[in-house]
Amino acid sequence: MRAVYVARKGAFKTISVSEEGEEQVIGFHLPGELIGLDALGSGAHRCEAVALNTSNVCEVPFDELSQVAAQIPGLQQQLMRVIGQSVSRDQQHMELLSRxxxxxxxxxxxxxxxxxxxxxxxxxxxxxxxxxxxxxxxxxxxxxxxxxxxxxxxxxxxxxxxxxxxxxxxxxxxxxxxxxxxxxxxxxxxxxxxx
Amino acid sequence: MRAVYVARKGAFKTISVSEEGEEQVIGFHLPGELIGLDALGSGAHRCEAVALNTSNVCEVPFDELSQVAAQIPGLQQQLMRVIGQSVSRDQQHMELLSRxxxxxxxxxxxxxxxxxxxxxxxxxxxxxxxxxxxxxxxxxxxxxxxxxxxxxxxxxxxxxxxxxxxxxxxxxxxxxxxxxxxxxxxxxxxxxxxx
DNA sequence: CGCCTGTTTGAACTAGATCAAGTGGCGTGG
DNA sequence: CCACGCCACTTGATCTAGTTCAAACAGGCG
The missing domain is CATH 1.10.10.10 (Winged helix-like DNA-binding domain superfamily/Winged helix DNA-binding domain)
Known part of the structure; x- marks a missing residue:
């Protein structure tokens, strides 16, 4: 799965299932939000997304993404911003979980x-x-x-x-x-x- | 602070101090690892890095980063990979914290x-x-x-x-x-x- | 109507936090 | 060189927030 997804309608959860079969919910995703950034690193998604109700998404394959991003300078920065926000959110969540x-x-x-x-x-x-x-x-x-x-x-x-x-x-x-x-x-x- | 840092020698912790003054440790950083990605989103670092012993870093200003990245296609992907790894690590840590x-x-x-x-x-x-x-x-x-x-x-x-x-x-x-x-x-x- | 799934609620139990000493290294100053 | 105080760490005792186990309940659906 070498793609990123944008939620269009409905709601999603992203989960990662541990070896014991327990599922950890990584996050919830509403329309307009990004899903699947985790695959940027390894090329494989380490968690799966599940629709919580009737929903639809927009798929953005990686290679297209980086090609287009390289050509349109604005998109490049835009992408970085979205990634940064995602990192920030995760860190905030870590703070929630530990304190x-x-x-x-x-x-x-x-x-x-x-x-x-x-x-x-x-x-x-x-x-x-x-x-x-x-x-x-x-x-x-x-x-x-x-x-x-x-x-x-x-x-x-x-x-x-x-x-x-x-x-x-x-x-x-x-x-x-x-x-x-x-x-x-x-x-x-x-x-x-x-x- | 519009830059990213690469640890060269020593060790660092990145912390975010809550309004009550308690510090949460976001992560530790060893030589070769990246520090400060969180600022990609807002342009401001939401956490600070502290050297744990005599260390030194290499500063990489943002604008240089994205300029160079745009020109050298390899670096662009390399950067994405590092970011992805960081996201993955964070998610794993979230799993640790919650389960x-x-x-x-x-x-x-x-x-x-x-x-x-x-x-x-x-x-x-x-x-x-x-x-x-x-x-x-x-x-x-x-x-x-x-x-x-x-x-x-x-x-x-x-x-x-x-x-x-x-x-x-x-x-x-x-x-x-x-x-x-x-x-x-x-x-x-x-x-x-x-x- | 009965089943199934999600939810609320109660009661007991426990992992980990908190409070409180006690220990040992280390730098400073006498 | 030793005495002192400081700091990081260990260890013990108690306390509690949250988990776990268990039961009852409500809505939806075949």
Whole structure:
């Protein structure tokens, strides 16, 4: 597979399956985003992409890519920029995986996902997740039960509204605070102290 | 900072400092390896590099890079390959951070570090770590105490020999097994059952 | 209607974090 | 040359966030 793909419609996850058969979710991809950069190195994709719903992509073979890129100077830089962004995103995700705790990860994920949808012209606060709790968990490095609990907790606090995969962000600002560890999110304790 | 750097001698860590002042170690860099790709995207480096001992680097300004790259077709592809490798490495690290447990991370780290040294012409089984336990911990997403305990445990099992930062890999094969979760590494329990 | 898959929720367990000493090397200054 | 303090490291004890196991529930579909 010597090509890169651009998501056109729908949503994708890229996963890498370990020898034990467990799948790790590398990332999610919305329309306009790039898939398959990992193959630049070895020539082989080390992870596979899976459509999460009816979707379509645009395939860009490597050789065409680099040929065209060499001729059009703008594209060359554009490509570098996209790659750089991807690297940045990965590094941010690594930071999430190694430092943040469950609540923060979940809040960060919801907020970020909303932003990306908004960037694509959809509502950033009222949307439907295209992936399962398990996928989210595998992406955030958590057990899916933890993700589920996280969602309900955020709902109990009034920060979001959850109905299965339908999500509504009610208080983006506070959500952001949770995401950055400003708020403790010990709801149960705090709430019971409250009265 | 619109440049990329190639490590020539010594060793480096790249870190990103969070708003709370905690530093996350993004990666370590040995001679011949590339530093600073993250800036390709935004034009600004989101993390800083720190020399771990007396070292030196070779600076490659961006504009020169892309100009030269555009002229020499080989370099262009070469660059892509390096970038791809970097992306791959990051993804592997993400997998480590989200799925592997402490022992596996540590074994994987030691093994991998040895490999990289060997690749650079040094001994892959007898070396001196250029970084502190804390740096290793921040890289692996663990507490430094956990790293220290991991080292001693591996030593107790006879897989490695530790003397401060001096490391000797005694049984690379078993180390590799630990790294891939084949062995439970519940030494204490097993050992006491043994007699 | 019953099955299947995804989700929520509860209860128990544990890996690893955190807190807290204790150790040893090493440079500085007396 | 030794005393001191500093730093990186080890080791022990406790605590907890998150995993794991288990059960119940809801919606969709044959």
């Amino acid at each position: 943040r705790q469950a609540n923060e990860r979940i809040a960060l994920f919801l907020h970020g996902f909303g932003e990306r949808l908004r960037h694509g012209g959809q509502s950033g606060t009222d949307f439907r997740l295209p992936m399962s709790r398990e996928d989210v968990a595998h992406f955030l490095g958590l057990a899916f039960e933890t993700v589920s609990r996280g969602f309900t907790r955020l709902q109990d606090e009034g920060l979001i509204e959850v109905d299965g995969r339908r999500i509504r962000l009610l208080d983006v600002e506070r959500l952001d605070q949770v995401a950055h560890g400003v708020v403790a999110t010990r709801t149960t304790a705090v709430a019971s102290l409250g009265h | 592997r447990q402490a022992n596996e991370r540590i074994a994987l780290f030691l093994h991998g570090f040895g490999e990289r040294l060997r690749h650079g012409g040094q001994s892959g089984t007898d070396f001196r770590l250029p970084m502190s336990r804390e740096d290793v911990a921040h890289f692996l997403g663990l507490a430094f105490e956990t790293v220290s305990r991991g080292f001693t445990r591996l030593q107790d099992e006879g897989l490695i020999e530790v003397d401060g930062r001096r490391i000797r890999l005694l049984d690379v094969e078993r180390l590799d097994q630990v790294a891939h979760g084949v062995v439970a590494t519940r030494t204490t329990a097993v050992a006491s059952l043994g007699h």
